Amino acid sequence: MTNSATRSPFAVVIFVLSTCGAVAQELPTLDVAPLCRAEGKAVPDFAASCMADEKKARDELARQWAQYSRDNKMSCLRLATGIPGVQSYVELLTCLQTNKDVQGLPKR
Numbered sequence: 562m563t564n565s566a567t568r569s570p571f572a573v574v575i576f577v578l579s580t581c582g583a584v585a586q587e588l589p590t591l592d593v594a595p596l597c598r599a600e601g602k603a604v605p606d607f608a609a610s611c612m613a614d615e616k617k618a619r620d621e622l623a624r625q626w627a628q629y630s631r632d633n634k635m636s637c638l639r640l641a642t643g644i645p646g647v648q649s650y651v652e653l654l655t656c657l658q659t660n661k662d663v664q665g666l667p668k669r
Contacts, residue, residue: 591648618650
């Protein structure tokens with residue numbers, strides 16, 4: 562007989578694996594408000610600018626999402642959401658664009 566503490570890590574792994582394909586198919590929804598609020602505390606009046614930048618990045622991602630590989634999406638999504646409470650479309654877009662540019666460089 563297994564207890565719930567033993568099953569829990571397996572349930573998490575199964576959930577994560579089952580959502581990987583979904584992440585590659587559609588642009589995930591990120592909660593950028595905590596990041597922009599924190600930046601607004603550091604620099605007054607920056608929160609609104611931050612939210613505008615995040616919206617612009619999300620709109621650009623929505624247009625370009627299909628052109629990026631699944632592996633790049635997963636890798637960059639981990640980067641853009643890796644710190645609890647900090648999620649950013651700007652980071653996600655920058656990572657994807659950088660990876661695409663690097664892959665386009667000539668091989669030596």
